[in-house]
Amino acid sequence: MGKKNQSDYDSGWKEVLENYFEEFLLYYFPEVHKNIDFSKGFEFLDKEFNKIVKESEEKKRYTDKLVKVYLKTGEEKWLLIHIEVQGSYEEGFELRLYVYNYRIYDRYKQEVITLVILTDEDEEYRPEVYEVNRWGFELRFRFPMVKLIDYRKKIDMGKATNPFEIITSAHLKNLETKGNKEERLFWKVTLVKELYRKGYTKKDILNIYRFIDWIMGLPEDLSIRFHTEIIKYEEEKKMAYITTAERIGMEKGMEKGMEKGMEKGVNKSIIKMYKRANMQPEIIADILELEIDFVRNVLKEGDVQVR
DSSP states (O other): OOOOOHHHHHHHHHHHHHHTHHHHHHHHOHHHHTTBOGGGOOEEOHHHHHHHHTGGGSOOOEEEEEEEEEBTTSSSOEEEEEEEEEOSOOTTHHHHHHHHHHHHHHHHOSOEEEEEEEOSOOTTOOOOEEEEEETTEEEEEEOOEEEGGGGTTTOOTTTOOSHHHHHHHHHHHHHHTTTOHHHHHHHHHHHHHHHHHTTOOHHHHHHHHHHHHHHSOOOHHHHHHHHHHHHHHHHHHTOOHHHHHHHHHHHHHHHHHHHTTOOTTHHHHHHHHHHHTTOOHHHHHHHHHHHHHHHHHHSOTTSSOOO
């Protein structure tokens, strides 16, 4: 797997925020979580937010979500929580958040709470306040901030119950293994297996796996080894959630290839890919047998020559 661009990285964070918003608040901002009435639901307002901040005019280095929630006070009152997931140093970051906060308020005339997640590695970079103090004029805008690298010693995978413990671990292991792809492979396999050990549902396993796969990219040869390990593990557990989902993706890709007249020579390409990974012949044979079964299910026999 090649290096992910920023839009892929953003989409990974956005997806887990949407799928596990309540768990996100419980893990990173428990004081906020305990005051929200989740029985009344919540609403993502991304389209409205994009119109407010004119996001397309700016160089995007962050992930943001705007969510309408309800309090436990019994009042017909709602808050907008503006979440920033900031991945690198940005000059004027605090001012930008202040401007966004005010623009949201100006649009809805409702209280706006800004929450920040910092995903970078700079120990010193901890923006928390924007303020102006001159000639008796005072303005102070302070926001709760969480730095993911601070969780390095806080996570105990054996006791982990919140999806964001695994999500945070995946982010941290990605940072720690930048110069060691073999170690990244080890941790990617470990974290994915942990999803099964925790007893997550099929839907949750696939959701969290997609984030792990997004953030912990591997070169082609190690990606093949990763999938070989997961195939074996899923066969042991008799729960082929991830590999089944990925084969569906392969099916769509093959159907698209057929439309372009690429149906011939599929097996030669597969063999070449696995040979480049320097895998043992017996392992290649086992995987190819699975691939051949898959191709036969997708295509009518005779459409592709299987050698």
